[in-house]
Amino acid sequence: MFGDMMGMMNKIKETQAKVEEAKKQLDHVSLEEKSNDDLLKVNITANREIKSIEISDQLLEDKEQLEDYLILTLNKAIKRATETQEAELGAIAKEGMPNMPF
Structure with missing residues (x-):
């Protein structure tokens, strides 16, 4: 039983390290969102940091x-970035702890 607990604790630590690394990598995942008529474009990272905004002169x-x-x-950009981040981090968590409900 003690061995199982130690194994589980090690697995949790490994998963936490993978999650932290994935968060750093998500800084480099760039997403573009735009208005339906392309008059406004927003570039955002998967960690929800806005990198640029392009505004048409018309606006x-x-x-x-x-x-x-x-x-x-x-x-829309923030929602998409959040969904991307949650999918990535959720996959890592599920991989690291397959028996845990997420």
Whole structure:
């Protein structure tokens, strides 16, 4: 029984190390999200760090429209980055602890 506990603890430590390494790697996973009409583009990492925003000159003419575009597109980008991160980290956790419910 003690051996099983030690083995499980070692497996948890290994999985934690893999998760930390994956988090670092997700800094380099770049995702692009854009508005339906391509007037606004957002580049974000899988760790939800915004790297760039491209705004069409057309949007600069209407402050309210630009604000709406920013909110919608940034929220889509953040959601996509979160889903990507959760999928990657979830796969590592499931691999490291296959008998645990996730």
